[in-house]
């Protein structure tokens with residue numbers, strides 16, 4: 001299990017991310033797409049990665065808007081893994 005980050009570590013880590021906001025024990029980002037099916041395709045890639053890493057975000061699709069919420073429920077809060085995956089999701093999004 002990844003280590004739970006302290007409040008200070010979370011503040012620094014979230015400041016280093018683009019467009020991610022802290023929401024309690026979660027970090028959250030909304031990704032906008034030109035078409036509904038692009039968002040769905042993005043979610044499929046994220047889902048594949050989630051299985052590979054055994055770490056699963058909450059995902060919602062609201063037409064062209066995909067919201068990802070990350071936390072490590074096993075650790076009871078945010079971990080390095082959440083921050084690392086947030087960066088990976090952003091890199092994947094660049095391709096859309």
Ligand SMILES: C[C@H](O)[C@H](O)[C@H]1CNC2=NC(N)=NC(=O)C2=N1
Pocket residue numbers: 054055056057070071072073074075
């Ligand atoms: C048993 C299994 O390894 C765990 O439940 C994994 C699965 N996916 C997970 N995903 C997330 N986001 N947090 C977890 O703590 C987590 N734990």
